[in-house]
Amino acid sequence: MYIIIIGCGRLGSMLAEDLSDSGHNISIVDREAKNLATLGSGFNGLRIKGIEFDNDILIEAGIKNADYIISATPDDNINITVALIAKRIFQVPRIIARINDPKKKRVYDGLGIETINPTELSVYILKSRIEENPK
Amino acid sequence: MYIIIIGCGRLGSMLAEDLSDSGHNISIVDREAKNLATLGSGFNGLRIKGIEFDNDILIEAGIKNADYIISATPDDNINITVALIAKRIFQVPRIIARINDPKKKRVYDGLGIETINPTELSVYILKSRIEENPK
Numbered sequence: 596m597y598i599i600i601i602g603c604g605r606l607g608s609m610l611a612e613d614l615s616d617s618g619h620n621i622s623i624v625d626r627e628a629k630n631l632a633t634l635g636s637g638f639n640g641l642r643i644k645g646i647e648f649d650n651d652i653l654i655e656a657g658i659k660n661a662d663y664i665i666s667a668t669p670d671d672n673i674n675i676t677v678a679l680i681a682k683r684i685f686q687v688p689r690i691i692a693r694i695n696d697p698k699k700k701r702v703y704d705g706l707g708i709e710t711i712n713p714t715e716l717s718v719y720i721l722k723s724r725i726e727e728n729p730k
Numbered sequence: 731m732y733i734i735i736i737g738c739g740r741l742g743s744m745l746a747e748d749l750s751d752s753g754h755n756i757s758i759v760d761r762e763a764k765n766l767a768t769l770g771s772g773f774n775g776l777r778i779k780g781i782e783f784d785n786d787i788l789i790e791a792g793i794k795n796a797d798y799i800i801s802a803t804p805d806d807n808i809n810i811t812v813a814l815i816a817k818r819i820f821q822v823p824r825i826i827a828r829i830n831d832p833k834k835k836r837v838y839d840g841l842g843i844e845t846i847n848p849t850e851l852s853v854y855i856l857k858s859r860i861e862e863n864p865k
Contacts, residue, residue, distance in 0.1 A: 598860065605849045606849050606853065609832075609849055609850065609853045610852075610856055614857065614860070617857070617861075663860055689860075689863065691856065691859065691860075695740065711852055711856060713848045713849065713851065714740045714741050714744055715744065716855060717741055717745075717828075717846055717848040717851060718741065718744045718748055720851060721800060721826065721846060722745070722749065722752070724826065724844075725731070725733065725749070725800075725826075
């Protein structure tokens with residue numbers, strides 16, 4: 596699949612390397628060259644330096660042909676902006692946005708955009724582990 | 731159960747509220763009063779302001795009687811320090827440390843300390859979602 600990842604922080608870069616290793620075509624966008632440089636030399640995808648919600652940058656990243664876009668920056672507002680552009684302007688078939696503030700989930704639900712919240716996920720897993728190993 | 735949570739950032743505070751709502755006894759430690767203040771007024775646990783790896787602070791948090799300690803600050807070095815103190819000095823029965831840098835996992839494995847990596851967890855979940863919904 597052709598997958599665009601927005602944000603080359605910890606989550607974006609790990610996801611990009613993992614999906615690339617699994618044979619997907621990846622392009623990754625970040626405004627900071629130093630973030631893009633954290634990707635190993637083994638990363639075969641496209642690295643685009645630029646503002647994440649700039650339409651020209653998204654076109655350069657291949658948004659018109661993308662099967663998936665994952666908006667994974669640490670900034671909820673950037674993620675929602677990218678997700679909206681992907682949905683409304685470019686009709687990307689599948690979109691997932693990272694959210695940090697759980698209160699934002701309702702906004703995404705209203706827009707029909709899938710989300711992932713790493714903190715909530717961790718709480719869920721930690722709670723399961725704790726309660727499955729009681730005293 | 732009596733559970734100590736170290737770090738009242740996004741992960742620590744969400745976990746503290748969730749476990750407290752489930753009826754566990756929680757104490758939570760953070761060096762910043764403003765972080766502790768993010769906990770809702772409905773939070774029934776103990777809030778301790780102080781350096782996370784200070785033995786006196788940990789004793790005040792009840793480490794001698796804790797069933798579990800979850801070291802969940804955003805700082806890998808603080809988490810490993812707390813986990814080591816909990817294991818070596820206070821013999822807390824169960825310890826989980828958050829790690830951000832996957833390379834640190836080997837250190838914890840060598841020490842026999844359980845870990846959680848929110849980024850890795852999110853990559854795993856995202857990858858499963860993407861590959862379960864191919865084009």
